[in-house]
Amino acid sequence: MRVIVAGSSGLIGSSLVVELRKAGHEVLRLVRRAPAAADERRWNPPAGSIDPDALAGVDAVVNLCGAGVADRRWTEARKQVLRDSRSVPTEVLAAAVAEHGIPVLVNGSAVGFYGDGGDRMLTESERSGDGFLAMLCREWEAATEPASAAGARVVLLRTGLVLSPGGGLLGPLRSLFSLLLGGRLSDGQQYWPWISLTDELAAIRFCLENDGVSGPVNLSGPVPVTNREFTKAFADSLGRPAPWVIPGFALHLVFGAELAEEAMLTGQRAVPKALENAGFSFTHGTVQLALAALR
Numbered sequence: 001m002r003v004i005v006a007g008s009s010g011l012i013g014s015s016l017v018v019e020l021r022k023a024g025h026e027v028l029r030l031v032r033r034a035p036a037a038a039d040e041r042r043w044n045p046p047a048g049s050i051d052p053d054a055l056a057g058v059d060a061v062v063n064l065c066g067a068g069v070a071d072r073r074w075t076e077a078r079k080q081v082l083r084d085s086r087s088v089p090t091e092v093l094a095a096a097v098a099e100h101g102i103p104v105l106v107n108g109s110a111v112g113f114y115g116d117g118g119d120r121m122l123t124e125s126e127r128s129g130d131g132f133l134a135m136l137c138r139e140w141e142a143a144t145e146p147a148s149a150a151g152a153r154v155v156l157l158r159t160g161l162v163l164s165p166g167g168g169l170l171g172p173l174r175s176l177f178s179l180l181l182g183g184r185l186s187d188g189q190q191y192w193p194w195i196s197l198t199d200e201l202a203a204i205r206f207c208l209e210n211d212g213v214s215g216p217v218n219l220s221g222p223v224p225v226t227n228r229e230f231t232k233a234f235a236d237s238l239g240r241p242a243p244w245v246i247p248g249f250a251l252h253l254v255f256g257a258e259l260a261e262e263a264m265l266t267g268q269r270a271v272p273k274a275l276e277n278a279g280f281s282f283t284h285g286t287v288q289l290a291l292a293a294l295r
């Protein structure tokens with residue numbers, strides 16, 4: 001397939017480009033600056049423009065754009081950046097997919113769609129929940145509508161916490177645990193829907209290549225764990241103790257109450273029903289296996 005990837009400089013996007021090429025696909029990258037390599041095509045999401053030759057002969061668009069959700073405190077201005085950096089690029093890409101008759105759009109979204117799920121098992125048929133992250137994901141997913149309306153196969157990737165050797169959540173956590181400052185967050189009963197980067201990439205490729213897959217797809221490991229279980233597994237994988245309990249009020253102070261509550265102190269027990277029904281098999285079926293593979 002000829003695939004064009006937006007957000008290709010990110011944690012997931014940069015590895016996805018390599019994974020797709022290894023699998024024999026031709027990959028172009030949409031960049032928001034002057035192209036510096038033969039595989040790059042320029043676009044400007046706020047201006048709604050894409051290089052006219054970028055989409056010729058493209059079989060699928062993968063959209064992994066978005067400013068980092070937990071990178072900064074959620075001021076009103078930051079929340080607007082988080083929304084605009086998802087909805088606007090998605091609107092531009094969905095319109096392009098519709099206009100050029102591109103058959104497939106694989107679009108980022110997140111398990112945050114479900115809001116605070118408590119300990120309920122969340123499959124893709126669950127309704128969206130409350131809070132900013134849920135609203136962000138609803139908007140992001142809704143922005144793909146023109147592509148579906150034009151008959152494209154649209155896949156909505158509801159990704160969990162990606163466990164990667166090269167950054168993301170585990171970078172700062174590893175530093176804390178190495179300094180013997182590791183511990184669960186509050187009572188640790190909130191679910192953390194992890195997925196290994198290996199499986200995240202394989203699942204995106206699976207969604208691209210399988211015509212039967214469309215609509216929301218949970219990208220999270222088959223055995224979700226609580227923050228308490230995750231903390232123990234991570235400490236064990238590093239051979240460090242993690243005796244501390246980080247109280248909720250401390251997280252509120254450092255990150256702001258809303259971000260701390262939505263991204264750290266509540267969670268989702270998401271299960272990958274759509275992937276499993278479609279015949280996807282995970283390389284890392286447990287969080288212990290996923291963490292061991294990072295050592």
Ligand SMILES: NC(=O)c1ccc[n+]([C@@H]2O[C@H](COP(=O)([O-])OP(=O)(O)OC[C@H]3O[C@@H](n4cnc5c(N)ncnc54)[C@H](OP(=O)(O)O)[C@@H]3O)[C@@H](O)[C@H]2O)c1
Nearest residue numbers: 007008009010011012064065066067085110159160161162
């Ligand atoms: N990593 C996770 O654990 C995780 C979990 C759930 C959901 N997700 C979502 O999956 C997507 C990819 O995740 P990631 O971890 O690869 O994210 P990332 O490393 O932060 O990369 C996101 C990419 O989005 C593009 N981007 C950043 N700001 C933008 C803006 N203002 N407008 C348009 N594009 C912008 C950039 O690519 P260019 O500079 O190349 O344009 C950036 O490299 C994100 O939307 C993220 O929210 C990630």
